Amino acid sequence: MAATVTVTERAPTVAEEAWRLVFQLAKAKHAVLSARLAELDLTHVQAHALRLLEPERPLVMSELADALYCHASNVTGIVDRLESRGLVERRPGLGDRRVKTLALTDAGTAVRARVVELMNEPPAEIAGLSAGDQRALRDVLGRALGG
């Protein structure tokens, strides 16, 4: 008798099933978002940087690096590209002349508004749920994330 490779995979737990679906949903939204950002000629990191730069609360290079979970040397290049497109300005820090304050230009503010809109827009899978399911989803996830 030929040996049959039997993969003894235990049945997934409820938590694993739930996580798999969350993962799938995030992946679907990611794909849609990528396409929309490409139309704006923005990469994901550039979009995240713009989202973090709220018009009324400018950030400093190092703060942006922390928020993006990457090294300061990386932010230099990201901001370089945003600045060369006229979306962001580097301004001298007020008290400390070493720091650079990042401010959105008018064009940057407009692009940021569009980016935030795209990112906040729930994917069709969620928008299509019943009102009750939407509330249930929000409430359960609120509890999950310490809400």
Next chain:
Amino acid sequence: MAATVTVTERAPTVAEEAWRLVFQLAKAKHAVLSARLAELDLTHVQAHALRLLEPERPLVMSELADALYCHASNVTGIVDRLESRGLVERRPGLGDRRVKTLALTDAGTAVRARVVELMNEPPAEIAGLSAGDQRALRDVLGRALGG
């Protein structure tokens, strides 16, 4: 009187709140996963490629490119690096000598098992929910994703 910039932001809908939480959860898991994959000296793309290469169902380069949503020329490099580490083998296609079949080595099968385990593991936020909340989450998301 000084002009006050009043940002008239409408209150978020329930769907938007739910999506924001899904996004937040995925981001948290992503950070944890990145750290675990770094311990295995794997990038995210390499991990995804390994996950897609099921031991019993080898893929062809173009199939892997489709599954990873990227160009075939990119997959060449990704597979190069996996192959140079002895995790994957390129084998000549059976009928068609143009295609390359990708097969996991024994080492690759072991690493893949660990990768799949890490990716499937629900984040602490979900694992910590009550059994009822976990079921509710799974059921609602199942409906959202055409379940």
Next chain:
DNA sequence: CCTCTATCGTTGAGCTTGTCAAGCATCTAC
């Protein structure tokens, strides 16, 4: 058989993102 075209994978150029080590300017503490 032979050519024409389509397909599969690779290569090379060029970009963005990411890390690290080093450097420059500036600030702070002693």
Next chain:
DNA sequence: GTAGATGCTTGACAAGCTCAACGATAGAGG
């Protein structure tokens, strides 16, 4: 004032990604 810490930039290098072009092979039609 001098020494060390801090903020950002630079340069070198690697991975991921796209595109255009290429070699090899396959399949169809004359």
